[in-house]
Amino acid sequence: MNQTTRDLPVVDALRLPEEIRALLRPDELLADRAGRQHRLPRFFYEVRSWSQAKELLLTPHVRLSELLIVDSREAPRLLEDFPHYVPCAVSLLARIIEDLRAKVGAPVFVAANGGYRSPAHRLSVHASPHLWAAAADIYRVGDTWLNTQSSVEKYGTLARELLPDVNVLPFGHQPGETDDHLHLALGYLRAVPAGCDERGSELNSGNPGATLPALLAPSPFESASAQTS
Amino acid sequence: MPATLPAKNFPLLDQIREIGRQARVSALAVALYDYALDLRFSVQASRVFHAASTIKLAILFALYRAAETERVRLTDRLHVRNRFRSQADGSTFFLQADRDGDPDLYKRVGRTATLQELAETMIVRSSNLATNLLLDHLEVPFVTEMLAAAGLEGLRCVRGVEDEAAFARGMNNSVTADGLLEFFRRVHESRALGAENRDRLFDILFQQRFNAMLPAGIPDSAKARVAHKTGEISTVTHDAGMVFLPGRAPYALVILTEYPSAGTGGARNKTVAAVSAAVYEFLQAAGSAATS
Numbered sequence: 289m290n291q292t293t294r295d296l297p298v299v300d301a302l303r304l305p306e307e308i309r310a311l312l313r314p315d316e317l318l319a320d321r322a323g324r325q326h327r328l329p330r331f332f333y334e335v336r337s338w339s340q341a342k343e344l345l346l347t348p349h350v351r352l353s354e355l356l357i358v359d360s361r362e363a364p365r366l367l368e369d370f371p372h373y374v375p376c377a378v379s380l381l382a383r384i385i386e387d388l389r390a391k392v393g394a395p396v397f398v399a400a401n402g403g404y405r406s407p408a409h410r411l412s413v414h415a416s417p418h419l420w421a422a423a424a425d426i427y428r429v430g431d432t433w434l435n436t437q438s439s440v441e442k443y444g445t446l447a448r449e450l451l452p453d454v455n456v457l458p459f460g461h462q463p464g465e466t467d468d469h470l471h472l473a474l475g476y477l478r479a480v481p482a483g484c485d486e487r488g489s490e491l492n493s494g495n496p497g498a499t500l501p502a503l504l505a506p507s508p509f510e511s512a513s514a515q516t517s
Numbered sequence: 518m519p520a521t522l523p524a525k526n527f528p529l530l531d532q533i534r535e536i537g538r539q540a541r542v543s544a545l546a547v548a549l550y551d552y553a554l555d556l557r558f559s560v561q562a563s564r565v566f567h568a569a570s571t572i573k574l575a576i577l578f579a580l581y582r583a584a585e586t587e588r589v590r591l592t593d594r595l596h597v598r599n600r601f602r603s604q605a606d607g608s609t610f611f612l613q614a615d616r617d618g619d620p621d622l623y624k625r626v627g628r629t630a631t632l633q634e635l636a637e638t639m640i641v642r643s644s645n646l647a648t649n650l651l652l653d654h655l656e657v658p659f660v661t662e663m664l665a666a667a668g669l670e671g672l673r674c675v676r677g678v679e680d681e682a683a684f685a686r687g688m689n690n691s692v693t694a695d696g697l698l699e700f701f702r703r704v705h706e707s708r709a710l711g712a713e714n715r716d717r718l719f720d721i722l723f724q725q726r727f728n729a730m731l732p733a734g735i736p737d738s739a740k741a742r743v744a745h746k747t748g749e750i751s752t753v754t755h756d757a758g759m760v761f762l763p764g765r766a767p768y769a770l771v772i773l774t775e776y777p778s779a780g781t782g783g784a785r786n787k788t789v790a791a792v793s794a795a796v797y798e799f800l801q802a803a804g805s806a807a808t809s
Contacts, residue, residue, distance in 0.1 A: 398627075400597075468600045
């Protein structure tokens with residue numbers, strides 16, 4: 289039987305070991321390309337092994353592993369060692385990809401580095417929804433490679449029909465544009481599953497008074513707030 | 518000190534000039550070093566040529582230097598992406614699969630490949646996509662630095678393949694026959710790389726799939742193993758490598774040709790093969806004479 293996110297422990301990254309916290313930077317503010325500040329995610333799924341990521345279906349057709357593929361520009365600890373951590377918003381990202389797949393009637397392929405990547409990844413210069421597991425770089429739909437203006441615009445339009453607030457970068461060769469994939473983003477989405485307690489941010493400012501357990505019971509989403517940009 | 522053959526009235530030189538004359542080359546450079554005879558021979562060896570795909574040797578070398586200094590690991594994975602920035606002005610450019618020696622790698626766009634896989638396909642199938650991916654990852658200044666540190670002044674790497682904006686500004690990768698000869702000698706003698714990485718590098722070069730030039734000049738009966746890299750584009754056709762023959766020390770041979778008009782393949786490959794044959798026959802005869 290396939291695993292789901294219900295089989296994954298949810299962790300409060302503020303309570304993770306310093307080595308990991310320094311890479312994930314939970315609750316820290318990070319500026320986007322325009323200088324706007326965004327608070328990085330705090331609650332993550334803990335993935336024990338690559339085989340677990342490959343077996344775990346986020347939706348009927350989207351495996352967790354597809355959204356975790358990164359190259360050597362990722363921090364070695366997050367690339368090679370387990371457990372891996374992925375922001376809980378990844379479930380919602382998978383849902384929009386699944387819906388797009390159903391709408392176009394063909395498999396949707398997410399590029400390496402184009403699902404979740406950490407703030408420590410060398411491509412993570414600015415705040416990008418990829419760091420929230422809330423963006424996907426789709427390079428291929430069925431047999432169509434998304435490297436032309438017409439293909440990028442066609443599938444961007446279809447994605448917006450699914451969810452008007454989804455952010456799609458325009459076709460072009462400049463920063464903030466794409467020319468070899470469709471960048472589809474839900475925004476800086478902080479997902480807080482039920483059972484999680486959002487107190488304890490003071491840990492970031494050096495106050496050790498928080499009492500949250502690092503590991504929280506797996507549970508469905510209680511709330512999710514999305515901001516597109 | 519290796520023996521240097523006199524240029525005047527030397528039969529090999531005459532043969533090479535005749536081959537060049539018949540092929541109507543605008544330039545032909547040859548550099549040879551034979552470990553068995555400790556003999557060095559060269560023709561126009563300091564002349565600068567467009568490198569074509571022989572520049573991939575410089576990138577391969579820099580990759581192994583990067584591995585040796587732990588800047589990278591050969592098992593590191595890279596996103597296979599067909600999108601590059603020009604070294605001239607930062608503009609975006611893409612490679613064409615149908616103009617590449619290895620269209621297969623394009624099927625992996627969007628996925629990842631290890632640096633070792635990319636190195637192999639860059640050399641064995643002369644993949645332009647693998648070349649640009651590796652150069653992007655290593656970066657041009659690092660390649661330049663590694664070449665300079667190894668004393669390989671005749672190899673100049675300034676850009677990736679099909680960077681038209683750089684080409685338009687005259688930014689071209691270049692080589693000299695002496696430079697490529699020195700590359701093979703220093704690598705073979707472990708002066709530029711450790712023995713382990715030298716062996717890995719040669720293992721890749723032995724797998725070369727384009728064998729119509731340097732190896733084609735050597736009879737099958739010689740049972741030669743040739744570690745080499747070809748380069749063909751527009752007006753130039755090159756091959757450079759090391760020839761390992763059973764029972765004798767190897768020789769390094771570089772043959773660079775340039776033509777007044779564009780064209781590749783067939784006759785131009787045969788010209789390089791003819792020079793390779795002339796060198797092989799000369800060394801066989803010289804070896805016999807030395808023995809007797």
